[in-house]
Amino acid sequence: MFRGKPVLAFVHIRKTGGSTVDMILRQSFGAGHCRIRLGKERAANPVAAAAEIRRCRWIYWKMKCLSGHGITPHSDLDSISKQLRFFTFLREPVTRCASDYQFRVVRGGLKQPFHEWVRTEYAGNQQTLKIAGRPDADAAIEILDSKVGFVGLLERFDESLVLLQRWAQPMGLDIRYQAKNVSGNSSIKTQLLTNPESLSLLREVNQEDLKLYRYVNEEIYPKRVSSFEGDLANAVEDFQRTNQPPAVYPRQIGSVLLREMIYKPLAPLLRNSENTTVPQMRAAS
Incomplete structure (x- = not known):
């Protein structure tokens, strides 16, 4: 499908720096950046299917990266191409959950009291849920080890970006x-x-995410740091010193026009029907 060319697939987890990463992808790849829209009816648990991505290729024929909340490594997306390269960012779970509630209240107009919201399906263990399709840290860890090529940390964002650039x-x-x-x-x-x-409630509902984050922070991320060729600290300092993006990237103009004028109007036709079951890859027990 992609003629042997690598395609990045960003697994966007709420309140982990994903909007910033998505902008980086857009400015880097322009019209090659496809941000999937699955519709409000699938907003609770969005999972894009390989068939939907194949149809999106009718529009994004120079596709170089995928993003959007429907991009998940527990789906059948890896059947699209052996060159699909998943990556994601994680965040300390208790802080992420508190930040998510704040965002929903301030930006989304949520009126539900915290003690009620924190017990809903939208609150806890969202990182394991996004990665594994269920709040199961062991399953998420297995998927990270086997299918996700890069995992960054919001708490070390600039350093993670330098590592991501090298990996990509x-x-x-x-x-x-x-x-x-x-x-x-x-x-x-x-x-x-x-x-x-x-604080006790936040910890209670994020036990699986806490286990996952601890594994990434103690195992996966340190290995990525140690494998960096060169002086990572100096590379991060150099990046921070030169981190001055232009107001507008020319390639972003084409990306916006393609998305707003062609993809968005056609998106409902490119999606699977509401009753379609999306195949999911379950980790071995």
Whole structure:
């Protein structure tokens, strides 16, 4: 399908720096960047199918990367091409969950009290759920080890971007950025993280994510750091010194036009029907 050329597949988990990473992909690949839209009816648990990506190729015939909340490594997407390269970013789970609630309240108009929301399917263990299709850290760890080529950490974002750029060679990833979807007021998150009762609830509902994050932080990420050829600290300093993206990348113009004028109007026709079951790859027990 892709004639042996690598295609990046970004697994976007809420409140882990994903909007910023998505912008990096757009500015790097222009009209080769396809951000999948699955529709509101599949918003609760979006999982894109290989058939949908194949249809998107009718529009994105120079496809170099995939993103969007429907891109998951537990689906059948790896049947598209042996050159599909999954990557993702994780975040300390308790902080991520508190940040997600704050975002939903401030930006989404959520009125539900925290003690009710935190018990819903939208709150805890969202990182294991996105990676494995269920809140199971062991399954998520197996998928990260076998199918996901790169895992960055929001807490070490600049360093992770430098490592990502090296991993994605020779695709020419331009990692300069301006942070996206960052709240200017973190009072809700701070209150949740400093209140013993809410902090206990956050930990309770994120046990699988905490296990996953601990594994990545102690096993996967250190191996990535140690495998970097050269002085990583200097590379990060050089990047931070030159991290001044232009106001507009010329290639972004083509990307926006293609997305807004062609892809969005046709997206409903490119999706699987609502009743279609998306094949999912389950980790071995």
